[in-house]
Amino acid sequence: MLFNSIDFAIFLPIIFILYWFVTNKNLTLQNFLIVVASYIFYGWWDYRFLSLILFSTLIDYSVGIRLANEENLTKRKLLLWVSILVNLGFLGFFKYYNFFLDNFITAFSFFGNTIKANSLNIILPVGISFYTFQTLSYTIDVYKKKLEPTKNFIAFAAFVSFFPQLVAGPIERATNLLPQFYKKRTFDYNKAVDGLRQILWGLFKKVVIADNCAEYANLIFNNSDDYSGSTLVLGTLFFTFQIYGDFSGYSDIAIGTSRLFGFNLMKNFSFPYFSRDIAEFWRRWHISLSTWFRDYLYIPLGGSHGGTWRKVLNTFIIFIVSGFWHGANWTFIVWGALNAVYFLPLLLLNRNRQNLDVVAQGKYLPSVKEFIKMLVTFSLTVLAWIFFRADSIGHAFNILSEIFSVSLFKIPYYPGIGNVIPLFLFLILFLTVEWLGRQEEYAIEKLGMDWRKSVRYAFYYGIILAIMYFGGKEQQFIYFQF
Amino acid sequence: MKKFSYKILVFIIVIPILAIILFEGTCRLLDIPKISHNNIKSKSHDLIPKIDSNTILFLGDSRIEYGIKPETINKALTNNDEINIINLALPGSNGLDIMNYLKINSIYPKIIILGYSPNYGRYSNHSLDKVTYSNKNRIEEKIKYFLSQNSFVYDTNSIEEYINGKYPYFKEHKYDNWGGVRVTNNGDYQKRQLVQHNLYTEWSNSFNNEDLNNYYAVISEYRKWFEKGNCKIFGLYMPVSKKLYELEKKGYDKQYVHNIFHNNYFDHSAMYNNLSNNDSLYFYDGSHLTPKTSISFSEDFGKELRARMNNK
Secondary structure, eight states: OOTTSHHHHHHHHHHHHIIIIISTTOHHHHHHHHHHHHHHHHHHHHGGGHHHHHHHHHHHHHHHHHHHTOOOHHHHHHHHHHHHHHHHHHHIIIIIHHHHHHHHHHHHHHTTOOOOOOOOOOOOOTTHHHHHHHHHHHHHHHHTTSSOOOOOHHHHHHHHHOGGGTTTOOOOOHHHHGGGGTSOOOOOHHHHHHHHHHHHHHHIIIIIIIHHHHHHHHHHHHTGGGSOHHHHHHHHHHHHHHHHHHHHHHHHHHHHHHHHTTOOOOOOOOOGGGOSSHHHHHHHSSHHHHHHHIIIIITTTTTTOSOHHHHHHHHHHHHHHHHHHHOSSHHHHHHHHHHHHHHHHHHHTTOTTSOOSOTTTTOSSOOHHHHHHHHHHHHHHHHHHHHHHSSSHHHHHHHHHHHTSGGGGSOOOOTTGGGOHHHHHHHHHHHHHHHHTTTSSSTTSSTTTTSOHHHHHHHHHHHHHHHHHHOOSOOOOGGGGO | OHHHHHHHIIIIIIHHHHHHHHHHHHHHHTTOOOOOOOOHHHHHHHHGGGOOTTEEEEESSHHHHHHOOHHHHHHHTTOOTTOEEEEOOOTTOOSHHHHHHHHHTTOOOSEEEEEOOGGGGGOOOOOGGGOOOOHHHHHHHHHHHHHHHHOTTTOTHHHHHHHTTOOOSEEEEEEOTTSOEEEEEOSOHHHHHHHHHHHHHHHHHTOOHHHHHHHHHHHHHHHHHHHHTTOEEEEEEOOOOHHHHHHHTTTOOHHHHHHHTTTOEEEOTTTTTTSOTTOTTTBSSSSSBOHHHHHHHHHHHHHHHHHHHHHO
16 A cells, blocks of 8 residues: 555544544554554555565564573574574565576676576565564564563564555664554654654655656656756756655655654654765665664674774675665665765765764855765765666666766756756755754654744645645655565 | 544645635636546446457547447447447547457457547557556546546646636537447537647648558457457548548558458548538537437448448
8 A cells, every 4th residue: 555545545544543542442452453454554565475474473473482581592593593584585585586596697607608597477575675674673682682572472563564664664673663562552642743744744755756756757767868968967866856755755654654653763864965975874864774784784794893994895795785675686786885985985084973963053054165065965876876776787877978978068858848847846845845944853843833823734735735736647655666 | 632633624624625615616606617528547447347248349539439329339230238339439549558458358349340540550548458447446537537527626727728718628528338428519619620620730740651550560460369259350430521531541541451450441431521621510620520420420330330240
């Protein structure tokens, strides 16, 4: 079920009413309702994949219980590996099987050998990378004794399948989300209103910004051979805003929806395009994944401790794995590696933690220096998105070679460019609101709180009208494919 | 919770409903003419699931849609209850997407009568082969169509056209259960036929033989496929007025088209080609038959079809 669908608009109020008016006196019943709702939400795409979530839930729940009663280190390690292998096994099969097979065949043919093997027609279960990582965080934390294993199966099933963040995150840590299922939730008016506001902003980002940008980005990237360097730059900029609007919009809707049910999810985006260097960008982009890799991969590998080569190696590992997590394609690996290249100088010069605050805090505008830093970081990010969006490495290099040619100075053109003005106006409005709200949890969290109620309502209705009348063609959320 | 429910009620239900009522009321008070739309998606959802081996299926563009009355044809076939006649012709369609849907799902109607004109190579269709036909989607499309016909809030084009000084030509589309449509216009015939004349002139100037040849190739392929399932395909060229006939016959190789349909081809292109574009008795605009003419045309065509079916 898509957040931006009629189905969800009907589903959400029904679950909300059942949650707060019917099951509110019994915590187990309330959690059970979340499990049922989440399974319906997920099964709406393809009910067959529910078995995967259920199996994952059963395995990790059992492993958690066994870990609680097991002190023998070897056996504890064995149990942990069972969980890791099952979860990553599913992920590997559904997401990476064909990729490895194809590359294996290519590698052998390079040495003059031919292998006959057919790739499988595998459908990737929606959101498998997200819930796999979420359940893994549970077993790893239980193994490390950072978390008491749960004996409440319903609460655990609700934690694994919690519908607002099931298919595209934020990837929650068991230490944050699971305990929330043990406590009785009481309705909090301010939290619920705040949640609705965040949902509204998320929908605006997705439907108005991302979906409109997607139309032009798809047009330009899918016919990149026909366009000049300047048009390709424009296409890449459209994709830059598409992916941000799409993914952060989803996160906003997920977080906002969770707040309606009394839950707090972690922040997933923190205005990344206003970053002053790449290290800051990665502290602000897809925070739940970056911190997951930091806690469960980078730090166990030694992090930034050790010699220079160890630092370089660890940095490349974490960025490449992060790229590969996004998809079974060399383009994502190169995208990850490119970001590692951007990041390394900062790490080696020990300047990766120099921009921990919010840019131009307490001011309306950034200084010239800050602006230039933001512009450089943004440009590097845009450049990297070319690899992320391209169909293949060759495709990405073709685009880059056209961009860095004289055609960069041509006037951009593609069919329909005349209709782009409303989108530009919305992008300006969007960036302005994001800039004004950059110190908050999400852009419109406090925007207009000191306005007259009628003006504030008019602003909200304006957003609703923009969603209704200027929304792009309905597009799947990009991150579902990951 | 009380406060929240109250605010939600006011913000999401009461205020928007009041605003909608106010807006719709104002539009009606200002007498803004409402555009009457074609029923492409909702009609497909209604009719595609009804197609079976007893169906005589009409496909093609709006000329077929407006000009063929399924009930009249059925009468001409002496009220044959075993046969259901469906007019699934749609504006801007050459029917290939629907044929592809039928092919994918191995549905073989008794007969497919495929509209044809030299413009058919340029139609991009409505991707109806990629649609999921379910009750849920059918109801959703019906609601959307109802809103597009009746609500200024839902269909803002009417207001945009009003602001731009345009006045919609079609006032009403009344569909029967089998896809036949009766259209009411605003009577501004001169303007409408000029629009159509300009369109045909543009088509004539940009005529592309390659598109048409591709289209021929696909029809030939489909014809072979459907014949395997005992489904015959006939071609039908609907009448047009003299001027438009002259404009569109560029690139039209009669014998070639006959060959593609294996001579199962009804060519009525020149039936009224002695009439000028201005003849509003026969045409809405020089190319679409009026309700009265479409009934008489359907009667004649039904008899012709019966004779052809009896012969084969």
